[in-house]
Amino acid sequence: MAAPPVSAASSVDPGAPEVKVGARQWYTLSILTLAYVLCLMDRKLPFILVEPIRKDLHLSDTQIGLITGLMFTLVYSTSAIPVARLADRFSRKWVMTWSILAWSALTSLGGFAQNFWHLAFARAGVAVGESGCMPAAHSMLSDTFPERQRSTAAALFMAGAPIGILIGLAAGGVIADLFDWRMAMIVIGAPGLIIGLLFAFTIKEPVRSEARKDQPKVGIWTAAKVLFARPAFFHLAMAGMINSLAGTAIQSFGPAFIMRTYGLSTTQTGISYGLLLGIGGLIGALAGGVVADRLRGRGEKAGLWFVTAVVAIAGPLQIAAWFAPNYMWFLILLFVPQIANMIYAGPVYPALQALAGPRMRAMSVALYLFLLNGVGQSLGPLLAGGISDLLKPSLGPASLQWSLLILASLKLWAAVHYVFAALSITRDLVHARKRQADEIPVMAQAAGDAV
Numbered sequence: 390m391a392a393p394p395v396s397a398a399s400s401v402d403p404g405a406p407e408v409k410v411g412a413r414q415w416y417t418l419s420i421l422t423l424a425y426v427l428c429l430m431d432r433k434l435p436f437i438l439v440e441p442i443r444k445d446l447h448l449s450d451t452q453i454g455l456i457t458g459l460m461f462t463l464v465y466s467t468s469a470i471p472v473a474r475l476a477d478r479f480s481r482k483w484v485m486t487w488s489i490l491a492w493s494a495l496t497s498l499g500g501f502a503q504n505f506w507h508l509a510f511a512r513a514g515v516a517v518g519e520s521g522c523m524p525a526a527h528s529m530l531s532d533t534f535p536e537r538q539r540s541t542a543a544a545l546f547m548a549g550a551p552i553g554i555l556i557g558l559a560a561g562g563v564i565a566d567l568f569d570w571r572m573a574m575i576v577i578g579a580p581g582l583i584i585g586l587l588f589a590f591t592i593k594e595p596v597r598s599e600a601r602k603d604q605p606k607v608g609i610w611t612a613a614k615v616l617f618a619r620p621a622f623f624h625l626a627m628a629g630m631i632n633s634l635a636g637t638a639i640q641s642f643g644p645a646f647i648m649r650t651y652g653l654s655t656t657q658t659g660i661s662y663g664l665l666l667g668i669g670g671l672i673g674a675l676a677g678g679v680v681a682d683r684l685r686g687r688g689e690k691a692g693l694w695f696v697t698a699v700v701a702i703a704g705p706l707q708i709a710a711w712f713a714p715n716y717m718w719f720l721i722l723l724f725v726p727q728i729a730n731m732i733y734a735g736p737v738y739p740a741l742q743a744l745a746g747p748r749m750r751a752m753s754v755a756l757y758l759f760l761l762n763g764v765g766q767s768l769g770p771l772l773a774g775g776i777s778d779l780l781k782p783s784l785g786p787a788s789l790q791w792s793l794l795i796l797a798s799l800k801l802w803a804a805v806h807y808v809f810a811a812l813s814i815t816r817d818l819v820h821a822r823k824r825q826a827d828e829i830p831v832m833a834q835a836a837g838d839a840v
Contacts, residue, residue: 420588463763487521493578495578544675559659612749612752638773647716707723
């Protein structure tokens with residue numbers, strides 16, 4: 390029997406029981422957010438250490454791009470899909486616990502690297518550990534908070550990203566100047582071992598309240614075929630991928646550009662650039678969630694139009710930043726683009742969850758992250774470093790500036806995909822609700838996914 394139809398203005402499942410929000414739910418959100426803070430601390434730490442690592446291990450910009458981009462994020466996004474399947478089938482709590490312990494230990498281990506391959510393998514191990522965070526966390530949040538509060542919960546969780554980036558860049562820069570880049574990695578990785586144990590012993594696995602027992606568990610290929618057939622999901626994934634490509638290129642080589650262009654030390658760069666990313670990202674993450682929840686009565690498309698407008702404004706400002714006459718103007722011009730980098734979270738992740746339904750929640754995030762990270766974040770730093778090395782014979786020190794300028798212009802392309810997602814989201818939600826009970830079991834059985 391088909392599920393009851395959903396109105397164009399809402400993605401609420403009429404048959405789902407209302408989730409009561411109390412101290413336990415807010416505690417779960419706080420620990421998930423803390424875990425995400427650590428995740429981004431460990432992930433972005435090498436960005437502030439680019440110059441000392443490059444000099445110590447004698448690496449090129451292309452090799453730096455491989456370590457911070459392709460080798461990390463390709464492993465991350467590829468691992469996210471099977472780990473998300475585990476999260477959809479088994480305990481999300483334990484997926485999170487082992488993920489936290491793994492990425493934290495391997496971050497510290499990277500401080501002992503003696504060459505390119507040692508560091509690359511350590512960062513690949515961090516990537517495998519971190520791949521379990523987002524799919525499991527978003528799935529837990531969807532079963533912890535009612536639909537009317539999910540955008541706010543998602544935004545508060547995503548606020549952990551700019552906080553983690555700020556701490557990672559600032560603390561990493563200070564520790565590297567006081568000691569060296571190796572000590573920075575060892576120290577930054579250590580707190581995760583404590584948080585992993587805290588997660589294991591204090592967090593309760595939320596009940597999958599909306600999952601119907603007569604529905605099969607959905608595998609990778611079924612989920613991909615169903616979700617990418619929905620135009621809204623496709624365009625959200627493309628927008629995220631392109632935006633991530635440009636954003637990660639700038640984040641990974643931004644500190645190196647600042648040191649080379651404005652002559653700042655590692656500590657000065659880490660604190661100032663970290664504050665820019667942290668404060669701007671925090672404003673973006675929180676504003677995106679609050680605005681999305683307030684616009685929810687008008688349908689999911691209202692939140693996506695909001696994201697479209699902010700990204701479209703941020704694109705030209707980010708392009709202009711690379712021509713800033715001094716460092717102060719550089720930071721000012723990048724402030725709104727950094728807000729835009731995080732403002733998508735509140736509207737987009739709940740939209741993905743609504744399009745996916747209860748059986749594909751973690752998988753929808755994993756597939757989205759495969760493009761966001763596996764393609765966007767993999768290629769961004771690699772392209773930035775490769776273009777910089779390619780332009781160096783003709784442009785000299787300005788080669789990195791022009792490389793980052795080229796990639797920043799892609800933000801405008803991402804805005805176009807957000808437009809198409811906003812135009813198709815209402816129709817796709819209605820179709821998803823009507824077809825979910827019929828098409829997923831049939832496709833899953835054909836693919837051999839049912840268990």
